[in-house]
Amino acid sequence: MEHAKPLPSYLVQRYQGWKATSYAQNESWYRHLGSEGQHPRAMIISCCDSRVHVTSIFGADQGEFFIHRNIANLVPPYKPDGNQHGTSAAVEYAVTALKVAHLVVLGHSQCGGVQGCIDMCKGNAPALESKDSFVGRWMDVLRPGFEAVADVPEGEEQARALEKKSVLVSLENLMSFPFVRERVESGDLSLHGLWHNIAEGGLEAYDKTKDSFVQV
Incomplete structure (x- = not known):
């Protein structure tokens, strides 16, 4: 080469x-x-952002986590077709081959992908609207999530709301995978949603009883 x-x-x-x-x-x-x-206990789906250091956050050793990273820690809906699906393939391998017991989606503050989705949905990012934009078409996964936070005050508050919504969108999409749903319903697999505040070192977990993220 x-x-x-x-x-x-x-x-x-x-x-x-x-x-x-x-x-x-x-x-x-x-x-x-x-x-x-390898015999990891958990799969972590996190953002590609260089500031999100998954193993350091949890003090993990080699072999403990099966980690997949992509723009804005997104999981697309289950859609088997002739296209290439890196994230879906990673989820399939973790769940069906490695038999992980926990599947964690980890979002974070100041996420560039999430901000790009906001800009695109508001018509302020024509480059992302192009059919040739890999980032734009990937962020289409989060478009439904933006609709849920469209009325949140613009700026940091809206960005933070969509960062957390991206975690929930991914969790919802994970349940569209038959092999994930089967193991969740049998009790062999648990799903977890987290959001990491980079500047403050904070970690919040989604609490379904409160329908909100609470400090860990």
């Missing part, structure tokens, strides 16, 4: 530092992971 270039030196140095310290100190655990395969 003619366009591939050598790894930047700072990444090489960081890898070598990790290999000499963290790996060296836990070599037996890594060899166990390499030989025994």
